[in-house]
Amino acid sequence: MELAVDIDKNQVADYYRQMLMIRRFEEAAGRLYLQGLVRGFLHLYIGEEAVAVGAIPVLDVQDYVITHYRDHGHALARGVDPKAVMAELCGKATGTSGGKGGSMHIFDVDRHFMGGHAIVGGQLPIATGLALSIKQRGGDGAVMCFFGDGAVNEGEFHESLNLASLWKLPVIFFLENNLYGMGSHVDKTHAAGRDIYASAEYYKIPAVQIDGMDLLAVHEASAEALKKVRSGDGPVFLEAMTYRFRGHSMADPVAYRETSEVEEWRVNDPIERFKSFSLAEGLMSEDELAQIDREVIETIEEVVEFAKNSPEPELDSLWDNVYA
Amino acid sequence: MQRDERVFILGEDVGARGGVFLATDGFLEEFGEERVIDTPLAEASIAAVAIGAAIHGMRPIAEIEFADFIWPTINQIVGEAAKVRYGTNGQLHVPMVLRAPQGGGVRGALYHSQSVEAFFAHTPGLKVVNPATPYDAKGLLKSAIRDEDPVIFLEHKRTYRLVRGEVPDEEYTIPLSSADVKLEGEDLSVITYGLMVHHCLEAAQTLADEGVSVEVVDLRTLRPLDSETILESVRKTGKALIVHEDSKAGGIGGEVASIIGEEAFEYLDGPVTRLAGPEVPAMPFSPAMEAMYMLDADKIADAMRKLAAY
Numbered sequence: 001m002e003l004a005v006d007i008d009k010n011q012v013a014d015y016y017r018q019m020l021m022i023r024r025f026e027e028a029a030g031r032l033y034l035q036g037l038v039r040g041f042l043h044l045y046i047g048e049e050a051v052a053v054g055a056i057p058v059l060d061v062q063d064y065v066i067t068h069y070r071d072h073g074h075a076l077a078r079g080v081d082p083k084a085v086m087a088e089l090c091g092k093a094t095g096t097s098g099g100k101g102g103s104m105h106i107f108d109v110d111r112h113f114m115g116g117h118a119i120v121g122g123q124l125p126i127a128t129g130l131a132l133s134i135k136q137r138g139g140d141g142a143v144m145c146f147f148g149d150g151a152v153n154e155g156e157f158h159e160s161l162n163l164a165s166l167w168k169l170p171v172i173f174f175l176e177n178n179l180y181g182m183g184s185h186v187d188k189t190h191a192a193g194r195d196i197y198a199s200a201e202y203y204k205i206p207a208v209q210i211d212g213m214d215l216l217a218v219h220e221a222s223a224e225a226l227k228k229v230r231s232g233d234g235p236v237f238l239e240a241m242t243y244r245f246r247g248h249s250m251a252d253p254v255a256y257r258e259t260s261e262v263e264e265w266r267v268n269d270p271i272e273r274f275k276s277f278s279l280a281e282g283l284m285s286e287d288e289l290a291q292i293d294r295e296v297i298e299t300i301e302e303v304v305e306f307a308k309n310s311p312e313p314e315l316d317s318l319w320d321n322v323y324a
Numbered sequence: 325m326q327r328d329e330r331v332f333i334l335g336e337d338v339g340a341r342g343g344v345f346l347a348t349d350g351f352l353e354e355f356g357e358e359r360v361i362d363t364p365l366a367e368a369s370i371a372a373v374a375i376g377a378a379i380h381g382m383r384p385i386a387e388i389e390f391a392d393f394i395w396p397t398i399n400q401i402v403g404e405a406a407k408v409r410y411g412t413n414g415q416l417h418v419p420m421v422l423r424a425p426q427g428g429g430v431r432g433a434l435y436h437s438q439s440v441e442a443f444f445a446h447t448p449g450l451k452v453v454n455p456a457t458p459y460d461a462k463g464l465l466k467s468a469i470r471d472e473d474p475v476i477f478l479e480h481k482r483t484y485r486l487v488r489g490e491v492p493d494e495e496y497t498i499p500l501s502s503a504d505v506k507l508e509g510e511d512l513s514v515i516t517y518g519l520m521v522h523h524c525l526e527a528a529q530t531l532a533d534e535g536v537s538v539e540v541v542d543l544r545t546l547r548p549l550d551s552e553t554i555l556e557s558v559r560k561t562g563k564a565l566i567v568h569e570d571s572k573a574g575g576i577g578g579e580v581a582s583i584i585g586e587e588a589f590e591y592l593d594g595p596v597t598r599l600a601g602p603e604v605p606a607m608p609f610s611p612a613m614e615a616m617y618m619l620d621a622d623k624i625a626d627a628m629r630k631l632a633a634y
Contacts, residue, residue, distance in 0.1 A: 098413040109415040114379065119403045125369035126404065129376020129384075136332065136358055136382065155396075159369035166364070321414045323473050324451045324548050 007216070012283045015215055017292050018057070019049040019271045022073045024300045025082055029072065029089055029103075033250045037308065038089045042103050045073035047245035050270030051146075051176050052077040054218025055238075058226050059144060064112040064134075066127045067146040069104035070244075071116040074146060080108040082299070083306040092310035098320075099313040112141075120181075121147060121154030124173070128160045131169035131235075142170040142229045144222075150181025152196050153189060161203040161235070168234035172225045173200065175239040176212065182248045183256040200237035212240030213268040216277075243268075325355055328383060331469055334361040335370055335387030335423075344389050345425055345484050371397035371422060375405050375474075378420040383469055391426030391478060392435045398443070405474040406449030421468045425481040427519055427569055428607045429618045437607035437614075439570035444476045445547040445579070451475045451500055452546040456521035458489040460544055463498030471500060480519040480569075487522060503550035505557065509539035512632050513557040514624075515580050516567040517543040524567055526621035527628055536632045546576050554580060555588050562593035565631050567624055572600035594634030599627040 026044040033042045045052070048070075056065055056077035067074045075085050080096065088095025089103045096106050104118040114130065117123035127145035134141045151157055152175065164171045175196060179186050192199055200207035206228065210221045218240055225236040243265040247254040278284040325331045332355075333348055339362040342349035352360045363370050367388055374384035388394045401422060409417040428437035445452045453468055453475060455461040461479065468475035506521060507528055514524045521542045528538035541557050543549065558564045564584050566577040577598040584596050599619060607617055 096413075097411060097415070100413050101411050105411050107412040107415050109412070114416075115412070117404070119399060122372070122399060122404055125372030125400070126376040126379075128369065129373035129378075130380050131376070132373055133377035133380035133382045136377070137380075156368050156372065156399075159364075159366040162364060163366065163369055163373065321409045322448070323409070324449060 007219075009283055012278050013288065013292065015053055015057070016271070016274060016278065016284065016289070017296060018053045018077060019215065019274065020292065020296045021082065021299065022049045022052065022076050023271055024296050025072060025076060025086070025303065028300050028304050029086065030246070030250060032090065032304065032307070038103070039091070040102060042089070042250045043070040043248065044244070044246045044250070045070055047265065047269070048176060048178060048212065048242045049073060050215040050218055050274070051212045051240045051242055054215045055144065055174060055222040058219065058222045059142070061112070062139065062141040064114055064130055064141060064143045065146070066114040066123050066130065066143060067116060068120065068123065068148055068151065069116060069118040070148070071104065071106050075106045075108065075113055075116070078108070078111050078113045080106065080111055080113055082303045084108075086303045086307035087310045090307045090310070091313070092307060093313040094306070094310040098317060121151035121156045123147065124151065124160035125156050125163070127171055128164050128169060131164060131171045132167060135167070135169055140230060142172060142226060144172045144174055146174045146176055148181065149175065149177045149179065149186045149190065149196060152199070161200055161205060161237070164235040165203045165205050168232065170229045170232070171235040172222070172229055173205070173235055173237045175237070176242055177239055178242050178244045180244070180248065180257070183252070185256070197237055197239035205235050205237045207237035207239065209239045209241065212242030213270045213273060215270060215274050325351070325359065330381065330383040331385065332359040332361065332377075332382065333385045333387060334363050334373060336363055336365055336389045338362060338387050343387065345481060347387070367393050368396040368400055371400040372404070374420040374422070375400060375408070375418055378418045379408065379416045383419050385421045385423060385469060388422065388424040390436050391424040391440045392438045394424050394440055397422065401444070401450065401474065401476070402447050406447050409473060410449060417472050418474045419472050421465070421475050421477050423477045423479070425484070426478050427480040427482055428614065429482045429519070431609070431611060431614065432607065433609035434606040439568075439601070441478055441546050442570055442575045445576060449474070450547060452478065453500060453544065454478045454480070454518045454546055455544060456480075456483065456518055456542050457487060458491045460498060460504070460542075462491050463496050464500065464544060466497045467500050470497070475500070478518070482519050483522070486519075498544070501545045501548045501550050503553035504542045504544055505539060505553065506542045507538065507540040509537040509561065511537045511561055512563045512565065512628060513539045513541060513561045514565045514567055514628065515541045515543065515554055515557070517546060517576070518569065520567045520569055520619060523619060523621045523624055527624035530621065530625045531628050531632070534629070536628065538628060543576070549579065549583065551583050551587070554583060558584050558588045559591045562591055563631050563634065564592070564596045565599060565627055566597070567599045567619065567627070569601050569619060571603050572598055573603060575600055594631050597627065597631050599624060
């Protein structure tokens, strides 16, 4: 792996810590689900950490992140308090939406984290509207909009690419192609095959496909995309090839893919890969890595305790924020 | 738009064309392309772009050229806009208006005649407005634009030409969720909205000549309903006729009838009656059949007589 971007030792440690935080957070969420403390539908980001951590930290405070329902990783990478996220997963009063949203609907407006959207593809035109408003108000912010390979078959995907390009809006359309829309392989759902990024070129949007298991590749492409978007020339499209090691949700028995395929991708585990790279390049020592591992585990323990010990929402809050 | 820079319009043909019914004629010249945005034919995204801008602090007015083309917006309006304030626990809200001309009687056939209000009025988190007069349209539209949450603003396209009325130049607003007694009467309450208000007023005139005093209540807002004004009228007259152009089953009339049944049962002196569009899938093109589909003053007067006889 080449060191294509300027990256210092502190950044390396921070990226490693952030990816590991997401991994351990998701593992803890999975455990809470099995204990019945997280109910409903839980979609884990395990395997895809390099995308969120490679991409989101390149943004500044004035920029926005908007994403799909597999949103915990993006929220954490944007700096949303992991305690509030885990509490939201548990439906607690201390959660990001007071327990009303749950796993798929994490919002933190102060951090310009505009959700968690469970209608597949629904967030794309909303991101387009956000970007339109930024442009109308003369701001220099950008919108980073994540979606999966399932969303690209929705009409709103094409409408959004067209509008954003037509109006030269500051949006980074960020496709996380993990090859599966729930249980359907992208080869069976998308006529143009795996190179979905090519469809953006039809709308005159510069598009790049990147290795989503390689944090540095994601980081470099994202930084470049942000620079382009800020210049006022309109949107950029990034397609990160990635893979979820777990099922679509905790309820998914994963009958549609071979274990050997998962194993092949696991060799590319983004955290292990980044760790090996850091060691080989002398950017971190075994001791430093072990120290981070310990700290992350401690943090996650606190996060879980916080969520467990948080109060249930007041039942009367059912009626809060009702107007019609 | 002169008053608030955050207000802008987007939709198909709203700019250079001035709107298919010229509702935005001259706006492009006055406010420019930044605030009067011609969009491609992409209704779902017209609604969603408005949502995105609204959560960023703007006050978008999204226009759907005909209400018949509003269905692709359901995913965004019902799925997203209605739920944003609630689902984010008040972190965000969606101050947008979705305007659309609707209704029949214009030879529009299947896809230029539909009434769509009941689909939206079913949804908690949306406000639904349907004005009947130019005066009300101005006051209600201003309130809708200034409202902090999503408003579906439906205008009967037949009223654009059929109805003329005074509209003062000065600033005024009409609160949402306020029904208006368009005609006071003693013997019978007619509860209606939109184009039908005018047919009901005409029918009430006929009944007045026959010695029956009819009160006409214009709902103006279909969600949330102004139950107080409905109940006050029915408690006074003891008889309620609900009239709408939209088909009957699952329509606004059923909701109004239930409110009356639940809250004013002991005041009733006759069956709560609905007169509504027929249960057929669409407006037929044939002018003769369209006339049969549409309610008019004669049909309404007949229903009034029948109920008055109790």
